[in-house]
Amino acid sequence: MITLKENFYRLLHPKVVFLLTSKGKEGKDNVMSCAWATPASEEPPKIIVCVSKEHYTAELILESKEFAINIPTKDMVKALWICGTKSGREIDKFKEANLRKIKASKISAPLIEGCVGFIECRVTDTVDAGECYAFLSDVIEVVVDEKYFKKYIWIDGAIPMHLGGRKIVYFFSSK
Numbered sequence: 001m002i003t004l005k006e007n008f009y010r011l012l013h014p015k016v017v018f019l020l021t022s023k024g025k026e027g028k029d030n031v032m033s034c035a036w037a038t039p040a041s042e043e044p045p046k047i048i049v050c051v052s053k054e055h056y057t058a059e060l061i062l063e064s065k066e067f068a069i070n071i072p073t074k075d076m077v078k079a080l081w082i083c084g085t086k087s088g089r090e091i092d093k094f095k096e097a098n099l100r101k102i103k104a105s106k107i108s109a110p111l112i113e114g115c116v117g118f119i120e121c122r123v124t125d126t127v128d129a130g131e132c133y134a135f136l137s138d139v140i141e142v143v144v145d146e147k148y149f150k151k152y153i154w155i156d157g158a159i160p161m162h163l164g165g166r167k168i169v170y171f172f173s174s175k
């Protein structure tokens with residue numbers, strides 16, 4: 001056994017990595033790569049997403065109290081890298097990563113074309129969690145592509161996973 005306090009969170013990876021979309025009060029929208037999310041309650045359906053206070057995304061979610069989780073396919077790893085290493089404060093990441101916005105059904109933040117799962121969320125409580133805000137949120141709409149998600153399980157190799165840190169993404173396979 002070794003002690004590993006500063007990297008404790010890596011014991012909880014791999015995690016599904018997704019594109020987190022947001023839109024601020026003035027209509028500016030953004031997308032960032034994110035893995036720190038967990039279901040918090042089934043009834044009512046709730047999720048917690050943790051976003052660094054320094055990120056532009058945190059600023060936009062604080063303003064609008066809304067966001068969307070967009071689950072990409074393994075073909076979108078380059079976009080995950082761009083959206084996970086650059087800030088929307090400096091560039092338009094939708095353009096840079098070649099991501100097309102589509103309209104969400106219940107919130108004003110956009111969804112991303114080509115993603116295979118979408119969860120639209122409205123923030124109910126914002127917890128100051130240290131370096132991050134933990135956004136406890138109601139799940140208000142969920143859509144998934146049944147070609148990729150069968151009997152409540154992602155099919156092998158369809159979606160990328162995050163091992164921890166900023167650079168490590170690999171493809172899940174149960175084989």
Ligand SMILES: Cc1cc2nc3c(=O)[nH]c(=O)nc-3n(C[C@H](O)[C@H](O)[C@H](O)COP(=O)(O)O)c2cc1C
Nearest residue numbers: 032033034035036051052055056057084086087088
């Ligand atoms: C695979 C991956 C997963 C990430 N997960 C998170 C996360 O869960 N929470 C977080 O605050 N940042 C996470 N990041 C870092 C942000 O995506 C990154 O700092 C981004 O540039 C912030 O963008 P923004 O300033 O436009 O909001 C992750 C990055 C990568 C590459």
